Amino acid sequence: MSGVGGEPDFDADATEEADATEDAGAVKKAEGTEGTEGADGTADTMDLRLPDELLALIAEEETEPSGSGRTDNQDSAVSLAPPTATPRADLRMPYDDLLDGVAEWGPAATPGGLFHLVPVRMERDLPLISRWMNDPAAAEFWKLSGSASVTEDHVRDQLAGDGRSVPCVGVLDGTPMSYWEIYRADLDPLARHYAARPHDTGVHLLVGAVADRGRGLGSTLLRAVADLVLARRPSCARVIAEPDIRNTPSVAAFLTAGFRFSAEVDLPDKRAALMVRDRSLRHLL
Incomplete structure (x- = not known):
């Protein structure tokens, strides 16, 4: 389902074998220049422990309601108590998800600010998501415009x-956006x-x-979310997206984020661009 301006995504590929051959060549060429990699293609990392004082400070900041947040480009209907101020138990899904606990992935530092993925709670988030879906640019590709019940049925x-x-909901520096x-x-x-x-994540x-x-x-x-997926889901080797091929800004955003174009695929509701971000190429793209 979706793209950057807004749209759902699906995808399929008859050219995967050729892509895989090119990918393998790129990885081999880069060998010895991107750090040490394990046999499974994942990069070896050092296990560093932060000082207790810094951990305490981080914990204090994360539980503190953010009344300031981002002031530029802030949506007028966004509550000053963002989803990240919700107790951790409230962020859990009503079941164990099959994605290694998205609610527990934690924040990602980005050039745009500190970013969190917060699982949707319908009573809290539906009005905001529904309004986003009624923006003309989003409605063209997501097809969820209309009353709030349209978005509600999709999310439920x-x-x-x-x-x-x-x-x-993606929360950037305290602001759902x-x-x-x-x-x-x-x-x-x-x-x-x-x-x-197995374990391809879309x-x-x-x-x-x-x-x-x-x-x-x-x-x-x-890029930040793809990195989170690969970091938190060691069994996942690829992040997949399938924006509508007509949504040029969305396709361009995926390319800039380190995804590669794999194929055009015909899906039930659109012709899509299959975009792939490979674990083995994440340091190169």
Whole structure:
């Protein structure tokens, strides 16, 4: 489902083998220049422990309600008590998701600010998400404009599922500003349209506020979320997206975020660009 301006995404690929050959060559060429990698293709990292004083300070800041947040481009209907001020127990899904606990992934530092993925709570988030879906740029691709019940039905279908898709609000420096769907692409109907691999993880993105679009923020957040997926899901080798091929800004944002174009695929509701971010190439793209 979705793109940066807003749109759902699916994808499939008959050219995966050629892409994989090129990817392998790129990785081999880069060998010895990107740090040490393990046999499974993941980069070795050092386990560093932060000082107790710094950990305490971080914990204090994360539990403190943010009344300031971002003041530039802030949506007028956004509450001053952002979702990140909600107790941790309130962020959990009503079931164990199949994505290694999205609610527990934690924040990501980005050039645009500190970013959190916060699982949707309908009573809290529906009015804001519904208003975003009624923006003309979003409505063209997401097709969820109209009364709040249209968006509610779409989101409830995911919340009532078995954990293969987790709808989230993206919170940047304390301000809710985007809608995300993190999903198991290999367990999704999308898998019938491309050469899916176990634990492929898909992303859909809608940047809510018009002022946050067209300035590179979408690609910044896409890269951050793809990095989160690969860091928190060691079994996942690829992050997948399938924006509508007509949504040029969305496709461009994925390319800028380190995804590669894999194929054009015909899906039930659109012709999509299958975009792939490979674990093995994440330091190169």
